[in-house]
Amino acid sequence: MAPVVQVKNVYKSFGQNHVLRNFSMSVHSGENLVVLGKSGSGKSVLIKCIINLISADKGHIKVFDKVIHNMEQDELDKLRARIGFLFQSNALYDSMTVRENLEFPLRAHWSKAQRRKGADQAVMEALDDVGLAHTVDMMPEELSGGMRKRIALARTLILRPTIILYDEPTTGLDPATAREISQLIIKVQKKYNATSIIISHDMNCINMTANRVIMLIDGRCYANDSYSNLRMSRDPKIREFFD
Numbered sequence: 001m002a003p004v005v006q007v008k009n010v011y012k013s014f015g016q017n018h019v020l021r022n023f024s025m026s027v028h029s030g031e032n033l034v035v036l037g038k039s040g041s042g043k044s045v046l047i048k049c050i051i052n053l054i055s056a057d058k059g060h061i062k063v064f065d066k067v068i069h070n071m072e073q074d075e076l077d078k079l080r081a082r083i084g085f086l087f088q089s090n091a092l093y094d095s096m097t098v099r100e101n102l103e104f105p106l107r108a109h110w111s112k113a114q115r116r117k118g119a120d121q122a123v124m125e126a127l128d129d130v131g132l133a134h135t136v137d138m139m140p141e142e143l144s145g146g147m148r149k150r151i152a153l154a155r156t157l158i159l160r161p162t163i164i165l166y167d168e169p170t171t172g173l174d175p176a177t178a179r180e181i182s183q184l185i186i187k188v189q190k191k192y193n194a195t196s197i198i199i200s201h202d203m204n205c206i207n208m209t210a211n212r213v214i215m216l217i218d219g220r221c222y223a224n225d226s227y228s229n230l231r232m233s234r235d236p237k238i239r240e241f242f243d
């Protein structure tokens, strides 16, 4: 089966800042792939290239076996609707209740009739998935950081994305809460057979969630292996992340 995401020989520079230099990777259906790299190594640039928010200078990127830089805007919009993002900031609307936050993506992608019929059920199912059905009428400010992260994940799940991009999902959370989020990532993978790209520095999260780890070093895919193999590596550039 073709990879869900394929990045091949991609280059991206900003002036003299050569961020991606012949970077390649593939993500397979149902896989949790972690991208690990130092701050400023280009992880966010890579994600933005995959959804064509910024265009690569060279190389090609295929999502669902289609080259994204040839796509018309409406085709790109349809593609993006199949991709869910969990931002580091959660990006919840503070002035809206949890229910309204979850309904927000439905407004863009479901008709009025569909919403009237199915929004309540979709909201409750997504909240159930993250164990927070009781917060439906609460405001974001009433929730802890970990709960807000889970609500943000519920809002991502409500459109049933085929691909989920997690941007440092456990950053800023205490270890117990971080563990809960990692467990949710695994649950989502199993329940929805989601294909995920997870950007993370959190070794516990990586150990728990990753089927495979890509190390983005010097603009390229420096290593591509399981967490346990990388952990045993003696390569000094790889060891830096573990020591």
Ligand SMILES: Nc1ncnc2c1ncn2[C@@H]1O[C@H](COP(=O)(O)OP(=O)(O)OP(=O)(O)O)[C@@H](O)[C@H]1O
Residues within 6 Å of the ligand: 014, 017, 019, 037, 038, 039, 040, 041, 042, 043, 044, 045, 046
């Ligand atoms: N739009 C842009 N214009 C100019 N430079 C940019 C732009 N976006 C990113 N960069 C540069 O590209 C490099 C990689 O940035 P990126 O945000 O991808 O890093 P990162 O690996 O995600 O870092 P972090 O872990 O700190 O979030 C940085 O040097 C950054 O300044």
